[in-house]
Amino acid sequence: MAFGCNHNLANAKELVHSDHFQVLRICLILTGVVCAGMAALFSFQSVWLSLSVATASAVALILFIALQRDWLKFLPASISLLITVYSVIHLLALADLSEPVGAAYYFCTILGAFFFLGITGGLIYSAACVLAVLLLYLPPALQSAAAMNEFYVLLTAIFCTSIIAYYYEHAVEKRTYALSSSLSQLDYLANVDYLTGIANRRYFFSEGRKQFSEPGAISLITLDIDDFKKINDTYGHATGDQVLISVTRLMKCRLRKGALLGRTGGEEFCILLKVDRKTAQARAEALRSDIAKLNHRVGDKKIAVTISLGLATRGPGDKSLEDLLSRADKALYDIKHHGKNGVAIAKPQSAI
Ligand SMILES: Nc1nc2c(ncn2[C@@H]2O[C@H](COP(=O)(O)OP(=O)(O)OP(=O)(O)O)[C@@H](O)[C@H]2O)c(=O)[nH]1
Structure with missing residues (x-):
């Protein structure tokens, strides 16, 4: 009886761990993509920018290798949040934006939409954000180079934030499901006679x-x-x-x-x-x-x-x-x- 219960809890923990690492992988890949994208967009206009991109890439690479080799198995869950914040700060820091507030706005509201409305509501909100940015900056022929940079950065911010928020919400849903099924299993074991089922x-x-x-x-x-x-x-x-x-x-x-x-x-x-x-x-x-x-x-x-x-x-x-x-x-x-x-x-x- 106890074995079934521990086994179930172990499954739930395993699930939570695997979700957690999945989120980490996505964050690291996004960091790499963002660094590469920023490098291509701004062509290393300053030493500070070059150093930032190099540091971000190195940290992302080291963490990714550590993750693949299971070195991060026992790190607290908060590390994935830190890396998420780190990715987005880089996105903002590396963007040569006249108004980085725009990217921060999408970052905060998309996270909020996923958090408060769930996956479907969050995805709908993200799609609405993409539509708003497209309407603001299209057609490209009428835009200046700086405005186009801003356009790409905003789309990248929406895209990255949506993926991160989606994986977080998805992980939370799976975790909640695993924990609630463990709880009902425990409830069953606590109240039902194992031999006769009454x-x-x-x-x-x-x-x-x-x-x-x-x-x-x-x-x-x-x-x-x-x-x-x-x-x-x-x-x-x-x-x-x-x-x-x-x-x-x-x-x-x-x-x-x-x-x-x-x-x-x-x-x-x-x-x-x-x-x-x-x-x-x-x-x-x-x-x-x-x-x-x-x-x-x-x-x-x-x-x-x-x-x-x-x-x-x-x-x-x-x-x-x-x-x-x-x-x-x-x-x-x-x-x-x-x-x-x-x-x-x-x-x-x-x-x-
Ligand atoms: N197979 C099986 N036997 C059990 C279980 N739980 C208790 N027992 C047995 O039930 C028996 C109860 O014996 P007693 O209390 O002497 O009662 P009894 O032989 O029914 O005698 P009376 O109650 O006077 O008619 C014991 O031999 C226990 O080992 C169980 O889950 N499965």
């Missing part, structure tokens, strides 16, 4: 307490398979498990919707019914007789199985589900010591 003791009592707090008739049946140890000893533990599964299956079929069935111990089960004593007794008796009649087949073996049941219906003295359980358990104990294969009705609280 509520385990923990879930039975937490749900049972809720139902107990509601008004109306409520009855609790505790039941136990008779001489189960003998079944285990005679046919083996695996066969014992099969008997538990087939008894559970039969109970699930026979019980109506609304009944809460749980495996509360090895071969012990509890049923909570929102019915009065008379109806609960009839249901308990029907279950007992159905199980006794059924020929439990495990492979080619036919195994006779009987159950004993203790029934308690809420009365004025029952303050909690535990009070009801204690009375039902006493009734079960009585029938176990008086022949088994029967239903015993619990004494009212006042008679105990």
Whole structure:
């Protein structure tokens, strides 16, 4: 049980790691593309520009190699954010813009659009930005060389930011999905009995307490398979498990919707019914007789199985589900010591 859960969490972590590195790769490739693009656009007009391009390319190359060789495996997730910011600062620093504010504007609003509107909204916003820039700067024949530079830089800024934002959002969505499926897996493992697939003791009592707090008739049946140890000893533990599964299956079929069935111990089960004593007794008796009649087949073996049941219906003295359980358990104990294969009705609280 624990293995399945750890395995699932490990998968989620692996997924988060692989997304994280995918984002890093994209950032590094973009840095390289931006450097090459800026170098081509501005042809190294100053020493400062040449040094910047050389530094950016070297850092991108070193990080890329480190990533490919798994050296970055244990670095915190924030590094991808740093590299993203680094890429965009370079984009702005290297651009010989009269107004770098334009690129910064697209960078911020596109990130915001992806963050607040999700992938589809972000992509639509990016497309709208491209359209706006095209409308502003076209036709090219009417533009000056400086305006065309600005046009290319703005398109590059929109393009790079959209790709980075897309991969971040995509990574976040995958991570959220992986974590939520791990959580539902954990929830399942915490509440369901691994062998029979019905509520385990923990879930039975937490749900049972809720139902107990509601008004109306409520009855609790505790039941136990008779001489189960003998079944285990005679046919083996695996066969014992099969008997538990087939008894559970039969109970699930026979019980109506609304009944809460749980495996509360090895071969012990509890049923909570929102019915009065008379109806609960009839249901308990029907279950007992159905199980006794059924020929439990495990492979080619036919195994006779009987159950004993203790029934308690809420009365004025029952303050909690535990009070009801204690009375039902006493009734079960009585029938176990008086022949088994029967239903015993619990004494009212006042008679105990
Ligand atoms: N196969 C199997 N056996 C289990 C499981 N959990 C508990 N048991 C066995 O259930 C048996 C319960 O034995 P007892 O408490 O002596 O009860 P019993 O033999 O049914 O006797 P009575 O209750 O008096 O009828 C033990 O042998 C446990 O090992 C399980 O998940 N699978």
